[in-house]
Amino acid sequence: MNKTTLLRGAGLGALLAFGLGAAAHAADADKKPAAHHKKHHAVDRGGEAPTAAEFAAMKTEMAALEQRLNASNAAAQQAQAAAAAAAQAQASAQAAQSAAQAEQTAISQIPADVEGAVAKLPKPHTDGLYFKGVKITPGGFIEAAGVYRTRGTQSDGASSPGFGSLPYAGTSTEAAHMGETRFSARQSRLSLLAEGDATPDVHLSAYYEMDFLGAGQTANSNESNSYNLRIRNLYTTADFKNYGLSVLAGQSWSLVTLNDKGITPRNEMIPLNIDAQYNVGFVWARQPGIRVTENFGHGLWAAVAAEMPQTNSYGGAAALQPGTYVTYNSAPYAGGSLYNSLNAYSFNNVPDLIAKVAYDNTVVGHHLHAEAYGLYRNFYDRVGAGCTAAGVNSPAINTAATANTCKVYRNTNTSGGGIGVGLVGEVIPGLLDLRVSDLNGRGLGRYGSAQLNDAYIASDGALDGIRENLLLAGLTFHATKTLDVYGYFGMEQDSHASYAVGTTQGGYGNPYFSNSGGCEVAGAFNCTGNTRSVTEATLGLWDKAYTGDFGSFRLGLQYSYFRRDSFDGLVDNSTASKPIFGAVNGNDQMIYTSIRYYPFQK
Numbered sequence: 001m002n003k004t005t006l007l008r009g010a011g012l013g014a015l016l017a018f019g020l021g022a023a024a025h026a027a028d029a030d031k032k033p034a035a036h037h038k039k040h041h042a043v044d045r046g047g048e049a050p051t052a053a054e055f056a057a058m059k060t061e062m063a064a065l066e067q068r069l070n071a072s073n074a075a076a077q078q079a080q081a082a083a084a085a086a087a088q089a090q091a092s093a094q095a096a097q098s099a100a101q102a103e104q105t106a107i108s109q110i111p112a113d114v115e116g117a118v119a120k121l122p123k124p125h126t127d128g129l130y131f132k133g134v135k136i137t138p139g140g141f142i143e144a145a146g147v148y149r150t151r152g153t154q155s156d157g158a159s160s161p162g163f164g165s166l167p168y169a170g171t172s173t174e175a176a177h178m179g180e181t182r183f184s185a186r187q188s189r190l191s192l193l194a195e196g197d198a199t200p201d202v203h204l205s206a207y208y209e210m211d212f213l214g215a216g217q218t219a220n221s222n223e224s225n226s227y228n229l230r231i232r233n234l235y236t237t238a239d240f241k242n243y244g245l246s247v248l249a250g251q252s253w254s255l256v257t258l259n260d261k262g263i264t265p266r267n268e269m270i271p272l273n274i275d276a277q278y279n280v281g282f283v284w285a286r287q288p289g290i291r292v293t294e295n296f297g298h299g300l301w302a303a304v305a306a307e308m309p310q311t312n313s314y315g316g317a318a319a320l321q322p323g324t325y326v327t328y329n330s331a332p333y334a335g336g337s338l339y340n341s342l343n344a345y346s347f348n349n350v351p352d353l354i355a356k357v358a359y360d361n362t363v364v365g366h367h368l369h370a371e372a373y374g375l376y377r378n379f380y381d382r383v384g385a386g387c388t389a390a391g392v393n394s395p396a397i398n399t400a401a402t403a404n405t406c407k408v409y410r411n412t413n414t415s416g417g418g419i420g421v422g423l424v425g426e427v428i429p430g431l432l433d434l435r436v437s438d439l440n441g442r443g444l445g446r447y448g449s450a451q452l453n454d455a456y457i458a459s460d461g462a463l464d465g466i467r468e469n470l471l472l473a474g475l476t477f478h479a480t481k482t483l484d485v486y487g488y489f490g491m492e493q494d495s496h497a498s499y500a501v502g503t504t505q506g507g508y509g510n511p512y513f514s515n516s517g518g519c520e521v522a523g524a525f526n527c528t529g530n531t532r533s534v535t536e537a538t539l540g541l542w543d544k545a546y547t548g549d550f551g552s553f554r555l556g557l558q559y560s561y562f563r564r565d566s567f568d569g570l571v572d573n574s575t576a577s578k579p580i581f582g583a584v585n586g587n588d589q590m591i592y593t594s595i596r597y598y599p600f601q602k
Contacts, residue, residue: 139191140209141554141596145184145274151588152180157187157213159277159590162451163534164492166564168586176586186212186227187276201242207252207265209233213276217342232286237265244295254285255305255354256447258422258437261369263293263301263358269424269435271474272486273538274558274592280536281472281490282449283420283439289351299360306353311346311379312446313463314453314530319499319506321385325406326461328381350378350413369424377416377443379454383461384409416443416455416465431478439470450492450534456508459501466508467495482544493533496567515569515584529566529584537561540592547602556594563587 128137145157151167153159167176188211195205214230235250248265258269271279278284289307296302313328320326329346332339339345356373384406418441427434443465445452455463474488496509505512508530515529540558565585572580 134194134196137193137195139193139598139601140189141598141601143185143188144595145187146182146593147184147275148179148181148591149588150179150590151176151586152178153588154180156182157184157274157276159275162277162449163280163536163562164445164450164452164531164564166534166562166586166588168529168564168566168584188212189232191233201240203239203241204236205239206236207233211276235265244297246293246295248291248293249289251286251288252291254287254289254307254447255291255303255356256373256375256420256439257284258424258435259358259369259371260424261360261367262295263303263356263371269422271472271488272476272484272540272542273488273560274540274556274594275560275590278449279472279474279488279490279538279560280448280450280492280534280562281437281470281488283437283447283470283472284449285447301358301360302356303358304353304355306351309346309348309350309352309377310446311348311443311463312451312454313346313379314456314466314508319459319501319504320457320461321459321501323385323387323406324461325384325387326381326457327384328379328457328463347380347382348378349380352377365429366426367429368426369422371422373420375417375420375439375441375444375447377454377465379414379416379443379463379465380411381457381461381463382409382411385461412460412462414455414462414464417441418444418468427475433476433478434474435476436473437471440468441465442467444468444470445492445494448492449490450531452492452494452531452534453508456497457506459499459506464497466497469493482547483541484543485541486539488538489536490538491533491535494531496530496532509567511568511570511581512579513567513569515566515571515582529569532565532567532583534562534564536563549600551597551599551601554594554596554598556592556596558590558592558594560590560592561587562590 125135128135130136147157149155153166169176189209190211191207191209193205193207195203198204209232210229211232212227212229214228216228219227231251233250233252235248235252237246237248239246246264252265253268255263260267260269268284270284271282273279285307287308289305291303291305293301293303311328327347329344331344332341353376354373356371358369358371360367360369362368386407418439420437420439422435422437424435425433439447443454445454445466445468448468448470452468453466455465458464470490470492472488472490474486477485479485494509496507496511498505498507498510498512500506500510500512509532510530513530538558538560540556543555544552545555546553563585564587566583568581568583570579571582571584
């Protein structure tokens with residue numbers, strides 16, 4: 001009940017009370033005696049009971065009061081309505097403000113929502129080219145290289161055909177007494193890696209790597225410098241993940257090449273030399289073959305391979321038994337072969353067989369990789385005995401004129417090979433790395449950078465492997481995040497195996513082979529001393545001068561010192577009773593520079 005109703009009730013109650021009082025008083029006057037009436041009246045008058053006029057005045061006053069109350073109530077109601085309207089307006093304003101804040105919050109959330117939605121979308125691939133689910137990664141570099149040699153070797157960016165061909169100091173080759181400066185872009189390299197999953201368990205890949213260090217018969221540096229593209233690596237692999245098994249087929253780095261980790265392709269520990277023939281003592285080959293590798297887990301790996309054989313024989317000054325004729329290599333028939341008709345290729349009937357185990361571990365924060373392998377080689381030739389035609393005792397292929405002049409022919413097989421070990425480790429993690437490798441055995445020359453001879457011709461015409469040791473040790477110092485400084489020392493050393501048939505001397509490293517004139521005088525044509533050892537000391541650096549989204553530039557500088565030493569040989573045989581023996585040697589110093597750009601590679 002509101003205030004107006006209460007006031008109105010109170011006023012009406014008062015009027016009724018006055019009215020009832022007046023009515024009662026009139027009734028009493030009619031019933032009682034006059035005296036009593038008078039007495040009572042006198043008393044009432046003393047109380048001054050309201051008259052009709054007063055009662056009317058009171059009604060008027062009450063009506064005015066009621067009107068005022070009604071007006072006050074109306075004003076209160078208006079005030080309440082205004083207050084309610086103000087409260088509603090405030091609530092509406094607050095609601096609008098809350099809605100605006102919610103809308104602003106929603107707007108501010110839009111970028112995050114968009115980013116989240118974009119993150120859920122398949123991400124675009126930027127690390128290669130993609131075609132039908134196959135990832136294709138291009139690679140390689142463009143190089144501008146330069147080399148200065150104190151003794152000319154007629155070589156480009158690689159010391160080819162090998163450091164073992166370094167001329168002695170007094171050789172008849174006049175180039176050995178002249179320096180040479182050459183520039184080349186031919187070691188620039190192109191590579192392509194294609195890979196994809198045939199099934200969740202089988203990963204397939206193919207790798208193609210090439211450069212321009214091949215040369216056809218018309219290649220020259222006169223004007224066009226037109227040199228051939230050549231294969232470096234070209235192979236495919238299949239990895240069976242559930243079994244830890246991998247199969248490689250094609251031309252790749254030989255399994256004898258030192259790895260950085262495990263036994264996996266493209267993880268070979270290649271010396272940092274600018275020289276494309278790398279460093280003396282480095283054991284390597286790139287050749288066709290097939291390889292099977294097993295990853296046993298816990299850092300243990302094993303692999304076996306069958307690879308392309310070749311025999312780099314030494315056939316000169318062989319002392320053969322009378323009437324013996326030998327065939328161990330040949331130049332291909334001109335115009336009828338896919339091989340170069342100016343080069344000799346050996347005859348081999350057994351591939352080179354290699355088995356390797358490797359182990360990786362981290363010891364007190366230092367990464368270590370160790371490996372050991374065995375290499376089996378077979379040397380194969382054809383021997384004719386009882387030969388009477390001209391040209392016998394000559395280690396060359398039979399011709400039609402002499403093919404039927406020998407009474408007996410036989411094919412011979414002799415075995416060779418060796419045991420190799422390697423170690424790669426962090427001396428100071430992130431600062432200094434070490435590598436050491438060693439290979440010992442017979443008939444190993446073709447696997448060394450010096451390219452020494454594999455075998456010699458024994459007195460019965462069979463090929464026999466030359467005992468050899470190949471050693472390479474090196475350190476790499478990571479001076480800064482972009483600068484690496486490296487140093488290597490390598491050696492390849494042969495043992496002699498000499499014999500005589502009558503008065504004719506044969507074998508390898510025979511002291512009666514001529515070092516006439518000591519090979520110290522230019523034009524000493526009789527300088528034929530067999531190589532005993534080749535050594536090289538190298539110091540170089542690579543600086544990653546620039547790295548960005550478009551690739552990197554690397555600057556290289558290398559200094560190398562070579563020395564080639566012969567076995568002792570005759571230097572003076574003028575007095576038969578007192579022959580004089582002595583060794584000869586030659587040395588060379590080389591300075592290499594390189595600027596390489598690796599497109600889109602960091």
